[in-house]
Amino acid sequence: MKSRSHYHAALAAEYALGTLRGAAKIQFEQKMREDPELAAEVARWQEAFTQLDNQIIPVIPPASVWKRIQHNLALQPAKRTAPAKTPLRGYLGWALAAGLAALLLIPRLLVQPGVPMPVAILASSEGAPGGQWVVSADASTRSLMLTPLNAQRVADDRSLELWAIPPGGKPRSLGLLNTRQPTQLALAAKMPDPGYTLAISVEPRGGSPTGQPTGAVLYSGALTL
Numbered sequence: 001m002k003s004r005s006h007y008h009a010a011l012a013a014e015y016a017l018g019t020l021r022g023a024a025k026i027q028f029e030q031k032m033r034e035d036p037e038l039a040a041e042v043a044r045w046q047e048a049f050t051q052l053d054n055q056i057i058p059v060i061p062p063a064s065v066w067k068r069i070q071h072n073l074a075l076q077p078a079k080r081t082a083p084a085k086t087p088l089r090g091y092l093g094w095a096l097a098a099g100l101a102a103l104l105l106i107p108r109l110l111v112q113p114g115v116p117m118p119v120a121i122l123a124s125s126e127g128a129p130g131g132q133w134v135v136s137a138d139a140s141t142r143s144l145m146l147t148p149l150n151a152q153r154v155a156d157d158r159s160l161e162l163w164a165i166p167p168g169g170k171p172r173s174l175g176l177l178n179t180r181q182p183t184q185l186a187l188a189a190k191m192p193d194p195g196y197t198l199a200i201s202v203e204p205r206g207g208s209p210t211g212q213p214t215g216a217v218l219y220s221g222a223l224t225l
Contacts, residue, residue: 008035009041012038016046017045017118048132117137121135122134125220131149131152133177134146135223139191142190145182146183146185147182148179153179153180156205159177159203160179160201161177161200161208163198164192164196164197164223165197170212171213174198176206193223194224198222201213202216202218
């Protein structure tokens with residue numbers, strides 16, 4: 001069962017993404033004004049999403065996309081007819097309808113299914129190098145995507161290893177990480193539950209020889225979603 005803090009952390013991520021709407025958004029904003037820690041949590045998510053957005057390279061859709069849109073809309077060349085009494089209104093109505101249809105179709109044509117959802121931010125531990133990691137989960141493929149944001153590199157004879165730590169339990173290794181680019185980790189076991197702590201430690205090259213963390217923990221954070 002999710003604790004109240006995990007519930008608020010999940011709402012903070014939704015608010016930062018802009019998916020929190022209506023009365024829930026108003027109530028959350030009121031709570032945020034009364035709770036500085038909650039406001040700081042929102043700020044951390046917003047900063048993480050901003051960093052991710054800065055890494056995105058714009059891609060121009062190919063011409064075939066628009067051809068598919070036209071095909072799905074079954075648009076036909078306009079026939080030459082006598083001008084109507086209100087041609088501007090008719091044109092604007094057609095343009096609005098076509099625009100709305102395009103808005104509905106473009107996401108289906110361009111967005112890929114199974115987009116990972118951010119579930120945690122791993123901040124640097126006290127005394128450790130700066131930076132952070134954004135952890136996203138894809139339940140459909142049972143995998144985690146870890147994206148480094150200004151994370152410090154480690155020596156060539158060292159590796160970064162991700163651990164899932166249940167409350168009061170022992171750490172379980174989820175795999176090794178690449179500090180230069182996002183790393184996708186397929187989970188052998190089930191997805192860690194909300195309330196687990198995710199931590200990144202520095203280990204000998206190739207990972208911990210004992211199956212448990214042996215080096216310093218550089219980054220950690222709670223799984224909130």
